[in-house]
Amino acid sequence: MSQIDWIVLCLTLLLILTYGLYKSRTSKNLEGYFLSNRNMPWYLVLLSIMGTQASAITFLSAPGQAFTDGMRFVQYYFGLPLAMIVISISFVPLFSKMKVFTAYEFLEQRFDLKTRVLTSTLFLLSRGLSTGISIYAPSIILSSLMGWDIFWTNIVMGGLLIVYTVSGGARAVAYTQQLQLLIIFGGMFVAGYYVVHYLPDGVGFTEALKISGASGKLNVITTGITEKGFDWKDRYNIISGIIGGFFLSLSYFGTDQSQVGRYLTAKNNTQSRLGLLMNGLVKVPMQFFILLLGTLLFSYYQFNKAPVFFNGAVVDKAMQTSYAPALSKIEGEYNLLQANQQQYSRAFVATQQDADKLLVQQNRKSMDALQKEYRQVLKQAVPGADTNDTNYIFLRFVVDHLPHGLVGLLIAIIFLAAWGSIAAALNSQAACTVIDFHIRLQGKKHDIANEEDCLREYKVSKYYTLAWGIFSIITAELATGMGSLIEAVNLLGSLFYGVILGIFLVALYAKKIQGNAVFVAAIIGECIVVLCFLLDKWGYIGLGFLWLNVVGALAVVISAWILHKILPPSEKAQPVPVSAK
Amino acid sequence: MDNQPTDKLPQESEPPIPLMGSFKAWYILLLVVLLAEIVFFIWFTQFFS
DSSP states (O other): OOHHHHHHHHHHHHHHHHHHHHTTOOOSSHHHHHHGGGOBOHHHHHHHHHHHHOOHHHHHHHHHHHHHHOGGGGGGGTHHHHHHHHIIIIIHHHHHHHTOSSHHHHHHHHSOHHHHHHHHHHHHHHHHHHHHHHHHHHHHHHHHHHOOOHHHHHHHHHHHHHHHHHHHHHHHHHHHHHHHHHHHHHHHHHHHHHHHHTSOTTOOHHHHHHHHHHTTOOOOOOOOEETTEEOTTOSSSHHIIIIIHHHHHHHHHHHOHHHHHHHTTBSSHHHHHHHHHHHHHHHHHHHHHHHHHHHHHHHHHHHSOOOSSSOHHHHHHHHTSTTHHHHHHHHHHHHHHHHHHHHHHHHHHHHOOHHHHHHHHHHHHHHHHHHHHHHHHHHHHSTTOOOOOGGGHHHHHHHHHSOTTHHHHHHHHHHHHHHHHHHHHHHHHHHHIIIIIIIGGGTOOOOTTOHHHHHHHHHHHHHHHHHHHHHHHHHHHHHTTTTHHHHHHHHHHHHHHHHHHHHHHHHHHOTTOOHHHHHHHHHHHHHHHHHHHHHHHTTSSOOOTHHHHHHHHHHHHHHHHHHHHHSOOOOOOOOOOTTOO | OTTOOOOOOOOOOOOOBTTTBSHHHHHHHHHHHHHHHHHHHHHHHHHHO
16 A cells, blocks of 8 residues: 555544544533434434444445345345335334333333343344454455454454544434545545546446346346245345345334434434435435446456456465465466457447357356356365455455555545444444443432433443443454354344344234233244254255344244233333433 | 413424425335336346346
């Protein structure tokens, strides 16, 4: 990385850090720290929701996903607008009316303390670990591509944001997310411009799309229906996208405190709902354009030399082993095919004939087969190495081809995207720890008129935010040597989401069902989800992870309804709302 | 008329819904946009494949 890149990178990170500290001024009480005094306009709520959802991996992985698998990933978001409508109608007015700090606080008012503690614990467990992975995942990519030390990359990725998150709470998180998103979108747009700009003469935007379309990369809509019927294992198709995506979004935006905490900062019910609905409007087009960038990148590499494998660090390691000749042989064959591909692609752009298109497609298939073979050799040469290079494709292009200065900006974007989602996660984790455990389990009423109490709770909240930040960095550092465990942590969220959603669905729509029934139903639901997951893993059934959310939610709702008929009604303890005056 | 007593309690007025006037209109807009996007994507997939 050049000196200019380092300057741009450091200045951008410093700008966000300073801006976060500048916006840290808030009332020294829980409402000010966790909910920004409930005074945010809808557009800040929208940007905060988007900034929380979009992590570094979103911007690294999505273009790579389109590059390798095509654009069908966009279908994953089709259920999101529908979920925004349901949350806007059912969840937001209730949270707003009850003046809750956390989504789980509502569950005690509706059911009982144990249901609140259970769901809050599930949230803290999954979010606590996944925040660590949110630090580790982009850090390992950057350290691998740039040759940086993973220990220090983790520290910068997860450490600097702690300064403004601890200092300013939800307000600092929301304002920095606003600036972060502006820089991210600006940078991505410039990167997209350069991809098209670097295409050879006579190949414009439309021609580039035709090239990627010929190779099946513009498969935005797929049905998942094969000769054997619907493929339940297929991750991204219109059916799993609408149904599975709906349940996932409902769970994520309606019950995950890292999102609920964002729209609870709104001035009123209307502003919260508007922020969510706007998110429903912009999310699908936003993902479409990020994926489109990946397909343009694919076209670029049809006319230019591409590495067989985009993670150079693994290749370098493999070249030190006895497998080097085998790898070099494949590289040689691949380069020949690549030269042919450039020729065929130019011919297809010039003639638009089916015969040329067929040549492009056939040659691409041979190249894909060689890439597969190359990965297998890499796996043998470097056991335990990650042979999936999807997340490296976009950044490798940035580092290899973009002009000085822009490389620094694009790397800064990775940090900013990570900071946005991690900061919101830390704030929500601290909120749950303070509100659902620290204050609640003390059993005393929160008195907002008592300034001494407010100041003490405000300070405690800061300590918890700091503690969660340190915990996340330690998780990221430990993840370095864990390999497959990381995938397990990523899956953890999918295993809990459906069940948590089921509890909330019962709370909102089955007014007669009480605490004991829903608590036991949640445990039954979790067992069913884990069983489905294991059966899928062992090959007895084929079930994509999106469907686990549907299974979990339905299992809880159905079990709760049956148990409600069997179990005696639970005695409801008097809840102690934090907002009590 | 103005001075007549009323049995209605004073209620907290909801702020007006920006841009569309009502949330119902917002929900319809979201559904229509999603449908339009799916139709566009179907065309896009077929046109470029």
